[in-house]
Amino acid sequence: MDLSLSDEQKQLQEQAERFVRDKYAFDARRKIAATDRGWLPENWAQFAELGWLGMSFSEDDGGYGGGPIETMIVMEQFGKGLVLEPFLPTVVLGGGMIARSGSKSQKEALLAPMIEGKKQFALAWLERQSRYNLADVSLKATKEGAGWSLSGHKGVVYNAASADHIIVLARTAGSAREPKGLTLFIVDGKAKGLTRRDYPTQDSLRASELTFDKVSVGADAVLGKVDEGFGIVEDGVDRAIVALCAEATGCMDAINAATLEYIKTRKQFGVAIGKFQVLQHRMVDCFTNAQEARSMTLMASLKIDDKDPVVRAKAASGAKVQIGKSGKFCGQSAVQMHGGMGVTDELSVSHYFKRLTMIDLMFGNQQHHLTRYSNLAMAA
Amino acid sequence: MDLSLKSEHKAFAEEVRDFARRNLSPATKEKTLSGKHYDRDDHVVWQQALGRQGWLAYTWPKKYGGPGWGVTERFLFENVLAEEGAPRIIPFGVKMVGPVIYTFGTDEQKERFLPGIRSSDVSWCQGYSEPGAGSDLANLRTRAVREGDHYIVNGQKTWTSYAHWGDWIFCLVRTNTEAKPQEGISFLLIDMKTPGVTVRPIIMLDGAHAVNDVFLDNVRVPIANLIGKENEGWTCAKFLLANERLGIAEVPASKRGVGMLRAISDDPSMAERIADVDLQVQALEMSELRALSTMALGGAPGPEVSTLKVRGSEIQQRIAELAMEAVGEYAAPYQPGMLFHDTNETPVGPDHAPPAAPRYFNMRKTSIYGGSTEIQKNIVSKMVLGL
Numbered sequence: 001m002d003l004s005l006s007d008e009q010k011q012l013q014e015q016a017e018r019f020v021r022d023k024y025a026f027d028a029r030r031k032i033a034a035t036d037r038g039w040l041p042e043n044w045a046q047f048a049e050l051g052w053l054g055m056s057f058s059e060d061d062g063g064y065g066g067g068p069i070e071t072m073i074v075m076e077q078f079g080k081g082l083v084l085e086p087f088l089p090t091v092v093l094g095g096g097m098i099a100r101s102g103s104k105s106q107k108e109a110l111l112a113p114m115i116e117g118k119k120q121f122a123l124a125w126l127e128r129q130s131r132y133n134l135a136d137v138s139l140k141a142t143k144e145g146a147g148w149s150l151s152g153h154k155g156v157v158y159n160a161a162s163a164d165h166i167i168v169l170a171r172t173a174g175s176a177r178e179p180k181g182l183t184l185f186i187v188d189g190k191a192k193g194l195t196r197r198d199y200p201t202q203d204s205l206r207a208s209e210l211t212f213d214k215v216s217v218g219a220d221a222v223l224g225k226v227d228e229g230f231g232i233v234e235d236g237v238d239r240a241i242v243a244l245c246a247e248a249t250g251c252m253d254a255i256n257a258a259t260l261e262y263i264k265t266r267k268q269f270g271v272a273i274g275k276f277q278v279l280q281h282r283m284v285d286c287f288t289n290a291q292e293a294r295s296m297t298l299m300a301s302l303k304i305d306d307k308d309p310v311v312r313a314k315a316a317s318g319a320k321v322q323i324g325k326s327g328k329f330c331g332q333s334a335v336q337m338h339g340g341m342g343v344t345d346e347l348s349v350s351h352y353f354k355r356l357t358m359i360d361l362m363f364g365n366q367q368h369h370l371t372r373y374s375n376l377a378m379a380a
Numbered sequence: 381m382d383l384s385l386k387s388e389h390k391a392f393a394e395e396v397r398d399f400a401r402r403n404l405s406p407a408t409k410e411k412t413l414s415g416k417h418y419d420r421d422d423h424v425v426w427q428q429a430l431g432r433q434g435w436l437a438y439t440w441p442k443k444y445g446g447p448g449w450g451v452t453e454r455f456l457f458e459n460v461l462a463e464e465g466a467p468r469i470i471p472f473g474v475k476m477v478g479p480v481i482y483t484f485g486t487d488e489q490k491e492r493f494l495p496g497i498r499s500s501d502v503s504w505c506q507g508y509s510e511p512g513a514g515s516d517l518a519n520l521r522t523r524a525v526r527e528g529d530h531y532i533v534n535g536q537k538t539w540t541s542y543a544h545w546g547d548w549i550f551c552l553v554r555t556n557t558e559a560k561p562q563e564g565i566s567f568l569l570i571d572m573k574t575p576g577v578t579v580r581p582i583i584m585l586d587g588a589h590a591v592n593d594v595f596l597d598n599v600r601v602p603i604a605n606l607i608g609k610e611n612e613g614w615t616c617a618k619f620l621l622a623n624e625r626l627g628i629a630e631v632p633a634s635k636r637g638v639g640m641l642r643a644i645s646d647d648p649s650m651a652e653r654i655a656d657v658d659l660q661v662q663a664l665e666m667s668e669l670r671a672l673s674t675m676a677l678g679g680a681p682g683p684e685v686s687t688l689k690v691r692g693s694e695i696q697q698r699i700a701e702l703a704m705e706a707v708g709e710y711a712a713p714y715q716p717g718m719l720f721h722d723t724n725e726t727p728v729g730p731d732h733a734p735p736a737a738p739r740y741f742n743m744r745k746t747s748i749y750g751g752s753t754e755i756q757k758n759i760v761s762k763m764v765l766g767l
Contacts, residue, residue, distance in 0.1 A: 128729065131647065131708050155729065156709045199728055201712040202737045209728055268516035278754055335744045339514055339752065340539050343585050343745045350585035354741060361704070361711055367649055 016077035024081030033204040048117025072246040079250020086159035094121025097236040101224040122163035124154035132364035135179040141170035147218040160208035184229040203355040238316035245297040252290040255352040289326035296322035317369040324366025327356035400464035403429040409465035415735030427500035462632030473497040473504040484608040507537040507551030518561040524553035533599040543592040567613035569605040586738035629692025637699035645706040683763035686756035693746035700743040704736040711737040
């Protein structure tokens, strides 16, 4: 057993730290969030140049042969800077699903340009009624000649406005909420019949509601096999969850560091408030929570390439439970210990708190994943 | 002992309900029920209607123009208004400075200030906290120096709710720098239109503007605006804080919140968590009624009201958290236009989704304002438990 980073991985970590330090000072982030896209093309070009867009893909797929640990390293630093570039939807979700399930021609047409920084993706899985159930899909794809016609609605699709291609989870057979009969389609972001309602999110990202009105796609738009999309999307989301957990550990480190600094310097009753035992113990609990979050994230990152899908699913859900719990504790505690300053827009603390809160709600919250983990563990 | 209501109380509750239905604007009510932010008129129009009815200063004794209600009437009044979706009464006038003025003020001050508070024709805000004086309020530095028949006031107040709507601000100021911190403080009323008063907005984490910095730069305040004796303002301050902590538990709003949670949640995994907070609300309500009933027998609110404030804020936060969890991923879209500006924008997700996350974020303030949870626990441990 060896839990230490390799020299290359350490270099990657330093590189990512430097990027966040240089490009993501808090005021700089505010400016990026206020741009039309909500992220900077020059940063994306830098990601491509540094090799981050291809680091976790195999050399056969045009990548650099890394894996989940490389993703974890970069996502953690992104968490520290509250980075806004759409790495998760494009690289982890879209790129990852295409690499694992795409045809040779799909990989050539989509994955290679993505690694060069020339294509972005989004995953459209959620619908109004689905809550956290990935199989609760009513958007319909019906046979139309050799291809398919898609009609229905998808919601809270992150990065849809910037995505060149949107991967859409559609029902091709079966009844509502049935995992069987779901198919993934790769749809052009500017396809005829596809309309978007774009909006910012609580944590300054961008997402959209999508309406599909008889959107036509060819037979070659199917990702994987017809009626067998559920396994692909479930696995893709589990991997995204692990990456998201790494981002959350970065957020927790940053919010804890800011809080520690604040309670060392803020004086009331003639002393730094960090001299009060009630705050000391709470601060210790924050650090313990962040440690647990880091441990569960590392474990999940090491297990997420396991060949047993149950091992992967348990690892992802387990880490997500811990992240939800720790993120809430660190976020709420940081705000409380900052007092009034903690609930202002002015300090970064509230922005980390908001991101941690939204991370809990993404792809199923703490409660949802506790139930999922419990069911998987009981079945084993 | 008896929990049931007598027939005259039932009739009273119906009278209040009928009044609310006739006088509360449907637009204001909609904002309450959907969790949107009110503008100034939502509050003022409603409070003035209550004022005309003689009900705004509902906690005041008859002698000062209150209705002279007992515990039961107050309880019913607050609950019925919450059920009907009325905005909470802004406390700074009727709940805070009013009682200070009729308890510590001169007859001339009572005549001058109380009518405007009872009618809501004059809006008040609170100048307590300062950048260096939050939990440690007695450390305040805003200085008032006598010059003839005026005080010259210099300093900065912060976290001042509704200062941008306020006509007057009641301030704690330092009039003696030599004495112990608590002994050199005075309670001063300042007209916000006085030259040298500047208000700067503080934007909260959900994007809302409700609190402000207030800068006082050589503000001339007539000595007739001093309440109580010079350097004895801490007595007024403590009296006011005890009153503040009582109403701050917000039980009626939390009861409405529990009902709302049940209405929006179709996830069976949430049912028990909602039941749990429902029971917490019941315990808090009964504890508050016990405290009120002691007060009705002539007692003042004791330090144990701090426990009500602590639990009340936790419950409000928990309800907001569960409401956000019930919404799930659709809590993510941020729609400030809908929440703050009365735009015709439609919700991205379900109708109850847009305010869910902003409200959860915003409600973190409840365990910070009005004396943080940490300070309340210090009070209880010292004053009640003798530790």
